[in-house]
Amino acid sequence: MDISRADLKHLASLSNFSMSDEELDSLSGDLQNIVSYISELNALDTEGVEPTYQVFEMENVWRDDEIKPMDANREELLDLTTEEKEHQIKVPKVL
Numbered sequence: 001m002d003i004s005r006a007d008l009k010h011l012a013s014l015s016n017f018s019m020s021d022e023e024l025d026s027l028s029g030d031l032q033n034i035v036s037y038i039s040e041l042n043a044l045d046t047e048g049v050e051p052t053y054q055v056f057e058m059e060n061v062w063r064d065d066e067i068k069p070m071d072a073n074r075e076e077l078l079d080l081t082t083e084e085k086e087h088q089i090k091v092p093k094v095l
Contacts, residue, residue, distance in 0.1 A: 001039070003031050 008028055012019045019027070074087070083090040 001035050003028055003035070 005024060005028065008019075008024050008031075012024075078084050078087065078089065081089045
C-alpha cells in the first residue's frame with residue numbers, strides 16, 4: 001500500500017496537525033515501514049488456528065442495579081464542604 005503526500009496532508013488536517021514538508025517526508029517513510037511490517041502477517045499460515053478473542057479466562061460479571069439507602073442526607077453532606085451554592089457543592093473551574 002502506497003501512502004501519498006495528499007493522504008498525509010488529509011490525515012494531518014483531520015487531526016488538526018500542522019506539519020512541515022520535512023515532517024511529512026519523515027512520517028511518510030515511517031508509515032510505509034509500519035504498513036509493510038504489518039503486511040508480513042499476510043504470509044503466515046493460519047489454517048486450522050482458532051481465533052483468540054480473550055487470552056484470560058474472564059467473562060463479564062453482571063449485577064442487578066439496586067438503589068441502596070444512604071447513611072447521610074443532602075444537608076449533612078453539604079455541611080462537609082467549604083463552599084456551596086444553590087444547595088450544591090461549589091468546585092473550582094476545570095477549564
